[in-house]
Amino acid sequence: MIEIKNITKRFPNTPVPVLKGIDLKIEDGDFVSLVGKSGSGKSTLLYIISTLDHPTEGEVIYDSQNLKDFEQEEIYQLRNHNIGFVFQFHYLLAELTAIENILLPARKAKEVEKRRGFAMELIRIVGLEGKEHRFPGELSGGEQQRLAIARALVMEPKYLFADEPTGNLDSVNGKIIMDLFKKFNEEKGTTIIYVTHDIDFAAMARRRINLVDGVLE
Ligand SMILES: Nc1ncnc2c1ncn2[C@@H]1O[C@H](COP(=O)(O)OP(=O)(O)O)[C@@H](O)[C@H]1O
Numbered sequence: 001m002i003e004i005k006n007i008t009k010r011f012p013n014t015p016v017p018v019l020k021g022i023d024l025k026i027e028d029g030d031f032v033s034l035v036g037k038s039g040s041g042k043s044t045l046l047y048i049i050s051t052l053d054h055p056t057e058g059e060v061i062y063d064s065q066n067l068k069d070f071e072q073e074e075i076y077q078l079r080n081h082n083i084g085f086v087f088q089f090h091y092l093l094a095e096l097t098a099i100e101n102i103l104l105p106a107r108k109a110k111e112v113e114k115r116r117g118f119a120m121e122l123i124r125i126v127g128l129e130g131k132e133h134r135f136p137g138e139l140s141g142g143e144q145q146r147l148a149i150a151r152a153l154v155m156e157p158k159y160l161f162a163d164e165p166t167g168n169l170d171s172v173n174g175k176i177i178m179d180l181f182k183k184f185n186e187e188k189g190t191t192i193i194y195v196t197h198d199i200d201f202a203a204m205a206r207r208r209i210n211l212v213d214g215v216l217e
């Protein structure tokens, strides 16, 4: 379980805090959508929950362990092994093929050979079979995003965080991505938190969180 306690976030040059005392519990296996107007702090909150950014005040607790008590090396371990990220802009490496992109997190963890079979299974699950040796530039936008999702899942992370993963996709490809999330949540028990502006996609979650002016509604 991830527990967020009284999170406040201020940026230099911003007089008003972006997040104002957020409390949140995310149970293992949860499937949560995070909605809110542009600028309401969704990305900031997601980055803090996912260890990519630090709160100004407050606690982030993973399975009763406060992130404040983690050594830097333990944070890397947590990130590399238990956390997957999907961004609106997928940040695939153009000079690596699809399968090499997927295996990048495994390379960092020195588990390429161990993960290769699962990477091929992911290729099939996300509908990229036969395209594993293509470069990102040879794939459509929807295919690139599915590739980014496969990369985020190759370590079989306990948690998947996604910041507007369907933001740049048409509705058909957006639905494919959301169905994939649902499948991983149901079949692998992956805890998933995603930001979306789409009302229908938000409604697919088990729980919907609405951020209004830095406060959860
Ligand atoms: N690194 C930063 N420095 C200063 N202000 C920031 C920074 N990141 C985000 N902000 C500000 O924080 C607010 C919330 O941003 P963000 O979390 O990206 O909102 P959302 O994802 O909901 O659109 C915005 O007003 C944004 O300008």
Ligand SMILES: [Mg+2]
Residues within 6 Å of the ligand: 042, 043, 044, 163
């Ligand atoms: Mg955002």
